[in-house]
Amino acid sequence: MPEGVIVGGWGYVIAAYSITAAGLLVYTWSLISRLRKLERDQGNE
Amino acid sequence: MSRSFRKMNLVGALGLILLLVGSAIGLFVAPAEKHMGDVMRIIYVHVPSAWVSMLCFAFAFGLAIWSLWSGKAQADARMTGAIETGVVLNGLLLIQGSIWARATWGVWWDWDVRLTTSLVMMLLFAGVLALRAVVDDTHRRATWSAVATIVAFVDVPLVYFCVRWWRSLHQVQSTPDTLDPAMVVPLRINAFAILFVALWLISMRSRIELERRRQEEVEAPERIVFEGSPEHA
Numbered sequence: 001m002p003e004g005v006i007v008g009g010w011g012y013v014i015a016a017y018s019i020t021a022a023g024l025l026v027y028t029w030s031l032i033s034r035l036r037k038l039e040r041d042q043g044n045e
Numbered sequence: 046m047s048r049s050f051r052k053m054n055l056v057g058a059l060g061l062i063l064l065l066v067g068s069a070i071g072l073f074v075a076p077a078e079k080h081m082g083d084v085m086r087i088i089y090v091h092v093p094s095a096w097v098s099m100l101c102f103a104f105a106f107g108l109a110i111w112s113l114w115s116g117k118a119q120a121d122a123r124m125t126g127a128i129e130t131g132v133v134l135n136g137l138l139l140i141q142g143s144i145w146a147r148a149t150w151g152v153w154w155d156w157d158v159r160l161t162t163s164l165v166m167m168l169l170f171a172g173v174l175a176l177r178a179v180v181d182d183t184h185r186r187a188t189w190s191a192v193a194t195i196v197a198f199v200d201v202p203l204v205y206f207c208v209r210w211w212r213s214l215h216q217v218q219s220t221p222d223t224l225d226p227a228m229v230v231p232l233r234i235n236a237f238a239i240l241f242v243a244l245w246l247i248s249m250r251s252r253i254e255l256e257r258r259r260q261e262e263v264e265a266p267e268r269i270v271f272e273g274s275p276e277h278a
Contacts, residue, residue, distance in 0.1 A: 013072070020141060024133075024137070027133050035253060
């Protein structure tokens with residue numbers, strides 16, 4: 001085995017990518033929900 | 046839905062597609078790093094998140110100056126969008142970095158200068174958002190948060206240059222000179238991807254803020270009538 005190589009580590013990679021995806025999705029969804037509510041309220045005025 | 050808003054939806058969709066493509070290349074095509082192995086693949090989300098969060102804060106800084114100069118609602122609204130998006134990306138960056146640190150340094154956190162200044166950056170701009178949440182008056186909120194944004198921005202160049210100025214656990218900035226060419230491609234794709242997604246998020250958040258201001262201005266005349274009405278003389 002070569003020196004200085006971290007073996008495996010895919011768990012860390014999957015964790016980092018999953019949290020990034022989840023964070024972006026949650027924030028995006030919160031903005032889209034607020035915008036839809038605004039458009040509904042504007043439609044009711 | 047306005048034309049510009051529809052355009053931004055396309056920008057966002059392009060960003061999401063590029064993010065999928067760049068991540069797939071980074072995860073399955075790009076080679077593993079010599080010392081860190083596959084753990085290094087975190088770079089393809091970590092570095093773009095860092096770059097774009099700092100770009101968001103730089104954008105907010107420019108908008109803060111414009112807001113103070115012009116008093117325009119658009120400037121204030123876009124500044125809010127840029128700060129909020131930057132804080133979200135900054136938070137993700139710290140979590141990604143913590144995971145990477147655990148794998149390579151054996152600890153979740155270290156009070157290293159790069160990590161500490163990044164945390165301070167997030168807290169400063171989160172503080173600007175907190176300030177906006179507690180100030181009711183529209184114009185006062187715009188002025189105070191613009192000033193706070195300009196002050197908070199002082200930390201951004203510190204975050205970027207600290208690895209060159211001081212001794213740090215964290216590596217120096219990633220550039221095409223420091224990376225294998227096969228790694229530069231997914232890094233660039235994801236950098237543009239997250240930039241496009243950020244622009245889309247900023248546009249949505251700005252629209253929400255503009256609507257909030259419009260509603261406040263609609264409600265305000267009622268308050269003035271109430272205070273000056275003959276019943277209260």
